[in-house]
Amino acid sequence: MSMKTKTIKAFQDLEMSSQQLLRILSNQSNELLGRKQSNDGWSLLEVAEHLYLAEKVAADYLKNKLYNNKSELDSISTYYFRGLIVRMALYLPIKFKVPKQAAILPNSNLNLMEIKSKWEELNRDTLK
Numbered sequence: 159m160s161m162k163t164k165t166i167k168a169f170q171d172l173e174m175s176s177q178q179l180l181r182i183l184s185n186q187s188n189e190l191l192g193r194k195q196s197n198d199g200w201s202l203l204e205v206a207e208h209l210y211l212a213e214k215v216a217a218d219y220l221k222n223k224l225y226n227n228k229s230e231l232d233s234i235s236t237y238y239f240r241g242l243i244v245r246m247a248l249y250l251p252i253k254f255k256v257p258k259q260a261a262i263l264p265n266s267n268l269n270l271m272e273i274k275s276k277w278e279e280l281n282r283d284t285l286k
Contacts (some may be wrong), residue, residue: 173281179206180274188244191270200264203273205262210277215262219282 159167181207183191191202200208247254268276 161199169284172213176209176277179209179253180270180277183270184274188269199235203268206270206273207266208262209270210273210280211264213260213277214280218279 183202186202194201194204
């Protein structure tokens with residue numbers, strides 16, 4: 159399977175997962191969607207917004223890299239090495255705090271329909 163085919167399949171899987179999540183959330187009450195389980199926890203709406211924002215940051219990053227004039231060989235080896243480091247860190251039984259400048263935190267009071275609309279727009283733009 160070519161890299162392009164794998165990438166398209168991964169994007170389609172991600173798209174199906176986000177649509178399934180939004181369908182599940184749309185069947186919940188506004189009260190449940192906005193409720194936090196603890197003072198420092200996130201509500202379901204905040205989690206959905208965070209997932210949308212994380213996908214947006216990733217899409218923006220990839221678009222930027224597509225139009226960057228760096229050598230493809232340099233990019234592939236650098237990203238492979240960084241990806242390997244991240245995967246190794248994720249398997250360690252140690253928790254890491256995300257640096258504040260890298261944190262993707264929900265910061266608006268969007269309702270589910272607004273999040274869904276923004277997510278769909280992002281996916282349309284990504285497919286262009």
